[in-house]
Amino acid sequence: MKLSELLDLFPNIKLISGSYTSDDKIEFVRTDSRKLGPNDLFCLPDSSGDKGAEYAKAASSKYILIGSKLQIPKLENKIVLRTDLDPESLAGPIASIILDNPSSKLKVIGVTGTNGKTSLTHILAYLGESQGKSCGIIGTTGVKFKGILSDTGYTTPDPSSLQAILKEMYDSGVEYVFMEASSHGLKLGRTNGVQFKAGVFSNLTQDHLDFHPDMEDYLKSKALLFSSVASYPETFGVIDSDAPGGKDFKSTVEVSSPALKLFSLGRNSGEFEIHSESFSLEKTSYLIRLSEVWGGDTKITTNLLGGFNVRNTALAFVTALGLGWDKRSLLSALESIPQIPGRFQIYYSKDRSKMAVVDYAHTPDALENILKSIRESKPKELIALFGCGGDRDKSKRPKMAKIAQELADKVILTSDNPRTEDPESILDDIQAGFSSGYSPMLREVDRAKAILYGISHLKEGGCLLVAGKGHEDYQIIGRDKRYFDDGQEIQKAFGSFHQ
Template structure:
């Protein structure tokens, strides 16, 4: 592809050089091949501009930079733009010939509920025979084919490549989680969403965004790019998202007046049942995942399906066919206590699952949890206090410590726990913590293992090991596992 065609809709200045035929685009100097375009990205750990010369030596024929660079090789074309992250997104869409334009693209953003909402929509679309692509935290999917996911929303180049593969496989609808990082870091620039969904906004990622206001503004970018928006109006940020939406809006909620609402709610250990109210009609909806938060996820999914013109009976059947998502209120049963494994890693997420558990647990709630290292430190004591108030016994343990001292993270969490009357213990080793919870638990108790959910690894300063909460609790249950 010629360079000028790749640069369509990108603002750029030619520093020197001429038109080139480009092999492919890359932002990783280690992957450069002959006649590639190398894009210099300023990252958190390093700056791509430092590797421009290395890229040229590896065969790059053109360089796109943000900061002016020099090269002795005058056969190389060097261009400058104001934001290479934004440019990379547009270049990538151009390179793959805008694959999104031939698919229905639904974006889901919010602190909690993104993954479950995407899979509820997928279940409905599966029911009516559509071929669905998923971009998300747990995995990426092309129909039945499962692909590994490194982050919630991939970098723009990998994202457009994934869309291209979906198009080649005749995917009709893409349902994707859209993280605040991806919006703020321009990974999803150039994508026009048919539908955007807002689940909620609670404290998370303040290590990056610094303030909740910045976090909220980043989330709102999705609705400025969506033809239609589905917004949780019960959430404090719902009205802000609605005001920032450029197209038609459907609101949903339980407590406030909304276009789509739920009443006559019945929550049990096996799921929820409620009456859906929309367009002066009422429908009975059943879900297999318990909790009030499950209703919000379903209402968001219903709104998107209404915008797609799907019949209500198909929507309800699709929702009922969804058996849940790995690591999202996932139950492991035993002859003694049962366990719930959940990804809850934010104050609101932890509060939701513990409140839900309290609605049907007959005896004690035993909570095993920790907080990630190199992430928002301010939420640690908050989560400690929430766990202490809503549990009968807590085991504070490691999550993904990363480069931080695991014991210091536990101490931060403990500061909040001390404000409650809850009995607790600190065990740095997560396997030991899970085993202790199983030994402590009695018949009728519930062990809530929170924070990692679907993750099958644990990240330390010097290594990443295999670690799966579901596997570990099953091993701890031993012969009592059902």
Template sequence: MRHDRPTHDKHWLSLNLPPPVCGRFPEKVLSLSDDSRQVENGALFLIRPGEGFRWEFVDEALDRGASYLVADRKAFAEIDSRPALSSRICESAGLSLVENLPRAVGQLASSWWGFPSSFLKVIGVTGTNGKTTSSFLTRSVCRAGGLPCGLIGTVVFDVGHEETEAPQTTPGAIRIQSLFAESLRNGLKSVSMEVSSHALDQDRLAGTNFSVVHFTNLTRDHLDYHRTMEAYFEAKRKLLMWENPDGSHPVAVVHTGDEYGARLAKELERDGRRVLTYGEGADAMIRPLRVDVGLSGIRGTLRTSRGEMSIDSSLSGHYNLQNILGAVGCGEALGLSMEKIAEGIHSLPGVPGRFERVDSPTGFSVIVDYAHTDDALSNLLSAVRPVTRGKVITVFGCGGDRDRGKRPRMGSVAGRLSDFVVLTSDNPRTENPESILDEIEPGLRETGTPYVRVSDRKSAIFEAIRRARPGDAVVIAGKGHENYQILGKQKIHFDDREIARLALAESSR
């Protein structure tokens, strides 16, 4: 097992790759990369054709000193059709062909770092909503239970020395395995990670050994990528049906209050897998008995597979009760005591950009949340409504270049559960912001709820706070922890929480 930066010899190459189709294995490879810009002298370079790929990247990798290359067998015809490139590969390096390159990348990366996940308790959570809060809760539970725990997810990467801003929910295969290795080097015993449907569909987790896999729910999202709900479900299903490299299976923690979760639980049970179910139904193994959910937190008693346990959490909202139940299941799957699980839940003060309250001296509440699907927005506003004496004023939009079908659905949810809506931009990307609002508007208009269109997000937040009165709640949804906005191809600094504070300061003058 290696925790530092490894190098490998041709014996390692012969164990992990098919024989060369041209050239020969080098005596030693010094690094592993699938990005030609990061190739160093002596690197093993993985050729990954796809969106944005150009064959010039292979030349760049060779220019930078790549000593051996790996490609998908399907790409060989493309290489062979470029005589100059083919000759250069064979003369200055060498080439192996694999049947499934995305899967091979993960397996190679795992082997490269000495199979680091097999020495960790890796807990992977997937689902449309709740992944981030669930991963934070699970990290807190592991820490309380004596398992120093890292975090890989949408908000931050934490591998034991400091938290860094996450560039994406689930990174590429090489990066994932290097993060596991770094976690080990820093003395961690476990890692709680979010697993996106894109990562599962693209085999980024290949080579990973999971101890626990957790399914939260499945609602409409990412259909710009998956096209159908069934394809989206099949991507998520891969994690729950996971087989580890050694042939073992992780414990599955499944929310059976969700229809897709109920399907998964039945399939897992038929296959003889160990499953811990949670939800509010009487048949769920982990369920609430007597629980109070309020703006100040969630407190009460749960039924678990090992008996009753008390919880006291500062998280708000009924949907966070589901996240807590799932974290209890993950703790049980790891064999942690109920006392330590409860301690971990209690010790988590909150999650950045998830039902995050912005201090307001004005007598009304300001809540920033990442909710960017119709289900997440419904859960959020349903949590705010019962604890708000006055009006619920919602600021939201929809991302550009993403699933357009959810836009009117989100408009309908906002209208049904708000007293006033400020319709605005999210990350419009390359779409016209006004055109996005045009597609949200029909669902909002049919509810009869009054609203205004303010496409500039900063102005929209100022407008909502200007309208608020004591007892009201201003809910700013869609971006949560994000500190940027994407306009066209440009990413600018933008943080809903900062803008809300500016607007509150102005309103209190």
């Protein structure tokens, strides 16, 4: 893209220093200074704060776009541009234009919510593949398409990387992309420039209050996905209006995007309603009430266990119907969905007399959901093992203790990415949520020792829930990132792990 074209396409970008000719060309756009090429445009995020001037001066690129609040000295041999918006919010649209708008040639479905995003994207991609569609996933567990999995380090990648991923997917023949849209990514504008076909909302419960000032801001950030969906023709949204935060979210979307076609999953929605659930350790089944247009009441059976997977599979099913996929083959595919990494992932002892579940549950609502779902399978004993991340929202710690005490038979407290906080202090904060006189089965900051203890003391027919890390294969202790895998530690304790 020529610099002159950029200035024509984005009138809110102005030249403030340096001069250019008709030959000046921007190769790409970046928000991360470490990835800059000499002819890239560096969109310096407002979040850089006081270090912004330092980053601008040290940038290896010729072109720099800064926000209205940043004051920098004149930089030799650089062309400096200014905008009254956060430069990070423009990186996606600029990158999309440079790459010939890859999302416009794909069907991108954004999934947002506190819990369930990863499960939903994986379920939808599997359903799509069962329909003969080529699908890609972007989210917490990485980027996956054409059998290749790569890690980005973020649920929603930075805007220029996201556009490059979409371009690579399109070039490889991908048709559908199922993308987790985190509140961080939406609020910071990482998804700007993405053309969505549909948006899906799962639920909204307490999380990320170290980033959002309050729950209202958290909700509004999530709703930005549906505003983006509504800006394109022939799009739709799917909302679980019975989920926590669902009614408020639906009301927000109806006000901000009144013309957007919405499918609502809920008792009073008049469209899609779940009833007659049945649970076991082998399968989950339920009826979903559909309008006659969709074929009337339909029974869904799935190998995914637990009440929250009823919601996940129902949302995926409704989304798939909205995409026009074949109902009969969808019902067949739902019966045998591959295990989703770190989401109700089951491990058995060699004689299958004991069970452990690894789940990413790291919020009060998620912990409550997974414990209730395991309870529905009627284990003879349920031990909950969990911790809370360091340098993160502290208010959820005692809440998770209260939930674990109420729903589990026994509780083990341990570390979960303590980062720069004292691990024992984190456990003190959690333990403050127990009722007077209650003591955990074990308090052990070494997560491997805690898992071994839990497995060693588990009764036959019992289940150990190892919550909080899910798919993550590391522990962050201090500033060190060390390899650690809950599933492997469980297998070692069961005596079934092999290198």
